[in-house]
Amino acid sequence: MTDLRDLLISRIRADGPITLAEYMATCLMHPDHGYYATRDPLGAAGDFITAPEISQMFGELIGLSLAQSWLDQGAPVPFVLAEAGPGRGTLMADILRATRAVAGFHDALQLHLIETSATLRKIQHQTLCRDDIIWHDRADTLPALPLFIVANEFFDALPIRQFQREGNQWRERCIGLQDGHLSFGLSDLLSLPHLDDRLEDTAEGDLVEVCTAATATATTIGTHIQTHGGIALIIDYGDWHALGDTFQALSQHKSTDPLANPGQADLTAHVDFEALALATPSRYSRLTPQGVFLERLGITQRAQALAKKLDGRALENHIAAHRRLTHPQEMGTLFKVVAFYPDGAAPPPGLDP
DSSP states (O other), X not given: OOHHHHHHHHHHHHHOOEEHHHHHHHHHHOTTTOHHHHOOOBSTTSSBOOHHHHOXXXXXXXXXXXXXXXXXXXXXXXXXXXXXXXXXXXXXXXXHHHTTTSTTHHHHEEEEEEOOOHHHHHHHHHHHTOSOOEEESSGGGSOSSOEEEEEESOGGGSOOEEEEEXXXXXXXXXXXXXXXXXXXXXXXXXOOGGGGGGGSSOOTTOEEEEOHHHHHHHXXXXXXXXXXXXXXXXXXXXXXXXXXXXXXXXXXXXXXXXXXXXXXXXXXXXEEHHHHHHHOSSEEOOOEEHHHHHHHTTHHHHHHHHHTTOOHHHHHHHHHHHHHHHOTTTHHHHEEEEEEEOTTSOOOTTOOO
């Protein structure tokens, strides 16, 4: 039994069942017992691994795509280079290394990171070895400058709510107690006007997920880009339209019961890219599989160039990393990419309008 589990049980006994969003937010960000607040979850020794940790090629290509968009928009000076949910700082380190040769890019950039975890902020500072990093808890405090931002596996960790259809009404999936243990249950019937459009594409018993934090963040970032210029590259797992239960927990690289050990596992849900696109006042690109995006940016050519310097186990790992990032049966199709960009600009390289 975890300390956080005891706290949640006491809270539910006192105040009644909580929403899934409340549960996710508490498990991930509780200041003393939250998953992200207390540990480094990434890598082989952690609970999951992200694309930047798999290969430097991912961050290099992302960086060059952002830099080309900066050039295409007139190379504004100064501008904000930002990342939402930067993990260990690996992706940003690769972006900065890959863009050193882009004339004027480093001189013009201001580095901003959106990160709430004090533990991860310390690791990011160590990784990037820079004293000019400005951290933010939210996107709405970024300065009023052109914004070139990447969000890789950021939106999937934002708290969701789930609603199950019953007739033309809904019941919310909540977390309460059964025999003293955390358990899923359903609320009383609710009339929810903001879900009226989902009556057209759902049937009795269907479950839909809503992430107001994601759409609010998309609106904030999209408004910023529409007003001041820039690009947002959003990379995550999910699809264009959300339907069904995608809430999951991951511990030591394996799926686990999300209610079993609160604060000890990563909690995520698939991203509804349609909801993000509808939330931004800026233009948005066509949703594109990660593998297609990376191939368009030249990942195979980059992989071949790097392979010439490798042999043995290092070469085998390099080939496996390329496959994992791009192959349809690995991350190539599950992960998708969408970009926000202002009126009058083009989407970044690798994406279509």
